[in-house]
Amino acid sequence: MDDHLSERLIAVDEEFESNLALLADPHVIADQKRYREVTSRHAELKPIVDSFRRYRDAKTESDEATELVAIEDDAEMVEYLNGVIAAKQDEIEATEADLRRLLIPRDPNDDKDVIVEIRSAAGGDEAALWARDLYRMYERFAERSQWTVEPIDVSPSDTGGLKEATFAVKGKGAYSRFKFEAGPHRVQRVPETESQGRVHTSMATVAVLPEAEAVEVEIHDNDLDIETMRSQGPGGQSVNTTDSAVRITHRPTGIVVSCQDEKSQLQNKLKAMRVLRARLLHQQIAEQAGERASVRRSQVGTGERSEKIRTYNFRENRVTDHRVGLTVHSLPNVLDGDLEVLHEALIADEAARALAGD
Numbered sequence: 534m535d536d537h538l539s540e541r542l543i544a545v546d547e548e549f550e551s552n553l554a555l556l557a558d559p560h561v562i563a564d565q566k567r568y569r570e571v572t573s574r575h576a577e578l579k580p581i582v583d584s585f586r587r588y589r590d591a592k593t594e595s596d597e598a599t600e601l602v603a604i605e606d607d608a609e610m611v612e613y614l615n616g617v618i619a620a621k622q623d624e625i626e627a628t629e630a631d632l633r634r635l636l637i638p639r640d641p642n643d644d645k646d647v648i649v650e651i652r653s654a655a656g657g658d659e660a661a662l663w664a665r666d667l668y669r670m671y672e673r674f675a676e677r678s679q680w681t682v683e684p685i686d687v688s689p690s691d692t693g694g695l696k697e698a699t700f701a702v703k704g705k706g707a708y709s710r711f712k713f714e715a716g717p718h719r720v721q722r723v724p725e726t727e728s729q730g731r732v733h734t735s736m737a738t739v740a741v742l743p744e745a746e747a748v749e750v751e752i753h754d755n756d757l758d759i760e761t762m763r764s765q766g767p768g769g770q771s772v773n774t775t776d777s778a779v780r781i782t783h784r785p786t787g788i789v790v791s792c793q794d795e796k797s798q799l800q801n802k803l804k805a806m807r808v809l810r811a812r813l814l815h816q817q818i819a820e821q822a823g824e825r826a827s828v829r830r831s832q833v834g835t836g837e838r839s840e841k842i843r844t845y846n847f848r849e850n851r852v853t854d855h856r857v858g859l860t861v862h863s864l865p866n867v868l869d870g871d872l873e874v875l876h877e878a879l880i881a882d883e884a885a886r887a888l889a890g891d
Contacts, residue, residue, distance in 0.1 A: 534588075534629055541636060542585045549578045573641075581635045588628040595621035637887045642743035643709035648811040649741055652697040653690070654717065656735025659724045661694025664737040666868060667718060668698050671711075673870025680704030684794045685804045699792075699808060701744060708743045710872070713879045715741040716842030723847070732848060736841070744807060745814035752810065758782040761798055781805045788812050843875075857882045 555561050555571045562568055598617045605611050651667050653660035675682045683701040690696050702711060717738050724733050761776040778793035779801040790812070792805040844853045845864060852867045852875070853860040859878045861867065867875070 538629075538633070538636075542581070542588075542632065545578060545581050545636075546585060549575075549582045552578060577639065581632065584628055584631050584635060588625060588632060591621045591624040591628065595625060634884070637884050640709070640712070642712075644705055645708045645743040646701060646703045647708045647711045647741055648685070648699065648701055648744055648808050649711060649714070649739065650697070650699045651695065652738050653695065654736035654738050656720075656733065658690065658692045658694065659720075659733055660735040660737055661690035661692060661696055662724070663718070663720045663735050664695040664698065665693070666720075667737055667739065668695060668700075670868050670870055671700075671702070671714070674710075674872050675702050675704070675707075675870075677870050678704065678707075678710070680707050685808060686790075686792045686794060699790075701804075701807065708741070710876055711741045713876055714739050714872075719841035719844045721844065721846045721848070742808075742811040742815045745810035750810045750813045750817070752783070752806075752813070756784050758784060759802070777801055779805050781809055783809055783813070786813065786816065788816075854878065 552571060552575050556575060561571055595618055598614045598621070602611055602614045602618070605614065649671060651664050651671075653664040656663065672682050681703045683703060684698070685701060686697075686699040688696040688698070717736055719734060719736055721732055721734050723730055758781070760780045760782075762778045762780065777796055777798045778791065779798060780789065780791040781802070782789045788809060790805045790808040792801040792808070795801045795804065842854065842856055844851075844855065845867070846853075847864060850862050850864045851860055852862075852864055854875050857878045859875065861874055863871070863874075
């Protein structure tokens with residue numbers, strides 16, 4: 534183990550001991566928010582410390598056996614000690630590899646539920662149809678992962694596609710995978726309305742926001758403008774005869790959210806507030822990272838055809854993720870929600886960049 538890694542682990546071990554003391558501190562226990570932060574940090578540090586202590590024990594036993602071999606005259610004992618050294622060396626190497634993995638900074642939002650927003654972009658009616666296909670892909674992906682999908686605000690197009698759709702995905706670890714879907718998605722295919730058989734390129738954008746708990750984002754009622762209206766279905770028809778749809782504007786940030794999926798105005802308001810909290814949390818995360826520009830805007834880009842994180846080419850049965858240069862020839866499987874191969878490559882890339890300090 535190199536000195537840099539050893540120093541980091543010693544510091545983690547010391548922080549863990551300090552953290553244990555805080556868990557027993559009455560002042561910390563009385564502060565709900567602080568206690569939650571300390572317990573969360575304890576859960577993060579414990580597997581690292583446990584692995585580091587196993588490493589130290591194995592290293593100590595290996596060193597002691599090596600010293601004994603140098604002075605031992607009995608052949609059988611030397612053979613036994615060499616066996617111990619070999620076994621401990623294997624344990625040391627495996628534990629060190631485990632420690633390097635555990636030290637990769639973990640996204641604190643990985644276990645959260647998510648709010649996903651899909652919008653049709655360049656490509657007109659075909660882009661709306663592509664937004665619909667992405668929505669279905671994510672529904673199937675969530676189903677494969679045993680997560681639940683909850684529509685919040687879905688706006689159909691006149692041609693059977695989606696102008697935009699906002700939905701929640703609920704389940705442990707949802708953000709850890711859905712975060713890789715944020716960005717512009719480009720499709721290359723022959724539209725159903727194309728009589729000449731020409732391939733068209735269209736775009737839809739995806740934004741992925743970790744869902745915020747009420748305690749994480751403070752929202753003052755007097756900062757909100759809340760409007761109600763008739764819910765609209767395809768072609769502008771009213772879904773019901775009451776003013777159940779809700780649009781909320783957060784004046785300090787200018788963020789506007791709406792929900793019309795539920796028949797109850799109260800339910801629509803509650804869902805819209807969830808989206809608002811998620812967007813405000815995302816904004817806070819960006820600011821804490823020193824990124825004052827909207828992360829949400831950086832995720833979705835401008836929606837132009839030249840921008841993309843992934844290309845889906847129907848004629849070649851090909852899906853290419855441009856962030857890692859990975860191409861798979863299994864388009865139907867991907868559209869059926871099988872994103873495992875793509876996500877595993879993205880997770881490996883994320884880990885490699887984190888280890889390199891990128």
